[in-house]
Amino acid sequence: MKSGPDIAMVAALVGDPARANMLTALMNGRALTASELAQEAGITPQTASSHLSKLEAGGLVEPEKQGRHRYYRLTDDDVAGVLEGLAGLAARTGHMRVRTGPKDPALRRARICYDHLAGDLGVQMLDSLRSRHLVKQKKQDIELTAEGERFLAKHLQISPEMLSHPRRPVCKACLDWSERRHHLAGTLGAAMMQRFAELKWAARDATPGSRVVNFTRTGEKQFAALFGNGKD
Amino acid sequence: MKSGPDIAMVAALVGDPARANMLTALMNGRALTASELAQEAGITPQTASSHLSKLEAGGLVEPEKQGRHRYYRLTDDDVAGVLEGLAGLAARTGHMRVRTGPKDPALRRARICYDHLAGDLGVQMLDSLRSRHLVKQKKQDIELTAEGERFLAKHLQISPEMLSHPRRPVCKACLDWSERRHHLAGTLGAAMMQRFAELKWAARDATPGSRVVNFTRTGEKQFAALFGNGKD
DNA sequence: TTCATGCTTCGATGGTAGCCGAAGCATTGT
DNA sequence: ACAATGCTTCGGCTACCATCGAAGCATGAA
Numbered sequence A, B: 001m002k003s004g005p006d007i008a009m010v011a012a013l014v015g016d017p018a019r020a021n022m023l024t025a026l027m028n029g030r031a032l033t034a035s036e037l038a039q040e041a042g043i044t045p046q047t048a049s050s051h052l053s054k055l056e057a058g059g060l061v062e063p064e065k066q067g068r069h070r071y072y073r074l075t076d077d078d079v080a081g082v083l084e085g086l087a088g089l090a091a092r093t094g095h096m097r098v099r100t101g102p103k104d105p106a107l108r109r110a111r112i113c114y115d116h117l118a119g120d121l122g123v124q125m126l127d128s129l130r131s132r133h134l135v136k137q138k139k140q141d142i143e144l145t146a147e148g149e150r151f152l153a154k155h156l157q158i159s160p161e162m163l164s165h166p167r168r169p170v171c172k173a174c175l176d177w178s179e180r181r182h183h184l185a186g187t188l189g190a191a192m193m194q195r196f197a198e199l200k201w202a203a204r205d206a207t208p209g210s211r212v213v214n215f216t217r218t219g220e221k222q223f224a225a226l227f228g229n230g231k232d
Numbered sequence C: 001t002t003c004a005t006g007c008t009t010c011g012a013t014g015g016t017a018g019c020c021g022a023a024g025c026a027t028t029g030t
Numbered sequence D: 001a002c003a004a005t006g007c008t009t010c011g012g013c014t015a016c017c018a019t020c021g022a023a024g025c026a027t028g029a030a
Helices: A007-015 A017-026 A034-041 A045-057 A077-092 A105-109 A120-131 A146-156 A186-198 A217-227 B007-015 B017-026 B034-041 B045-057 B077-092 B105-109 B120-131 B146-156 B186-198 B217-227
Strands: A061-066 A069-074 A111-113 A116-118 A135-138 A141-144 A172-175 A182-185 A202-204 A213-215 B061-066 B069-074 B111-113 B116-118 B135-138 B141-144 B172-175 B182-185 B202-204 B213-215
Touching (some): A017 A077, A017 B007, A045 A061, A069 A077, A105 A111, A105 A120, A120 A217, A182 A186, A213 A217, B017 B069, B105 B120, B120 B135, B182 B186
Antiparallel strands (some): A061 A069, B111 B116, B172 B182
């Protein structure tokens, strides 16, 4: 028998539909009350209470008392990241919960995944880069081409040496939560997101803990000019 | 009700201890037969078969027929990544599987993790490197210092260019199974392990499938001289 | 062919965990 | 003080699913 982290325990926590619903509801980074989460999961408050204690014991959520309400939020971005990963795997195998209602359209359109851009726009960006041969993608491997380097230097003032990192690959395909497509991660993904912020094209939502990325008017235009697919 | 990928389904797959054991056993990237996985998980072949079909249906593992054996492997790196993430969450909250009794002391002392050294000695080695500023570690990021490069060249004949790899970081902190501490992974971790083998300091145990690493008498001395903490 | 090995399917069993109703605290408001 | 709201605890019910024995296929060996 093995020792090591009890991966089954934390996975089992996410493995229950009711709890998964709650966690998904929390993935936009905002805190919700126990009752809201109960309604979100379609269960009674008693049951929700039980689930929430388990999630808390497992370190996936953190409570915050406020008056007679109890707000719960995801513990940190790592949790959100793992949930995104799980969602990616589920989406890839075609196991979608059928309804496609843009529950939180902003989150679906553009959000932070670790430190890079995810959501519709993130996927669109990688699509654009790939179709113009600025990057080459083979399965999970992405490589920056020479044209790609020139493109980055010219339009975003990003030079290759800014991207080298002992531990982290320059490019990486990261499976998107909402779409079942890849978006761009790695030091390049992070650098581009950072540049978008510096250029005031986009910024993380002000609400603490929110993972939504808001694009400015001009930012959206510039982004579309660089990575647009003509449909925007 | 929500839209989006059915995260609960895939999480539930990992959430069963037996299945989690199998997945963990597959995390070194090698394919294992159904029986091996059954033994690994401590269940009968029938039960394992049932689990494996579910894992396959969920897209987490892929089978490969070979003679009358059926080899299973993780579908791809995305799966391994999510599993690592889960392990990270579990480890962080202190939920380790407390497997009583050092079942295999040799395994606990020195073993192969992927392709690098893990266990007591692996942790000790990284500790030593860090305390002598041969590497700098910030959270999970490890960086080789200039002194570190000189040290490697002098004592282990490892040059920086041997370590560069398009997709893999040179250094990486890898969470240790038995200890709750980090040991050194990445191309450097692999290169050092390889060098230990070449120098006949240590070798993987002869038993097929075993992950134990046996140090020779002189190997242990040399290792202690380089990375010892005085207590050995 | 006959036997052995590896794996799967079938059927039955038992333990576990999700679920809700009712009751119990806690906080806030009147 | 009393009531209302929000959440938790308790007890019992139910459904699901992991598990294993036995039998059934498939592949390879003799």
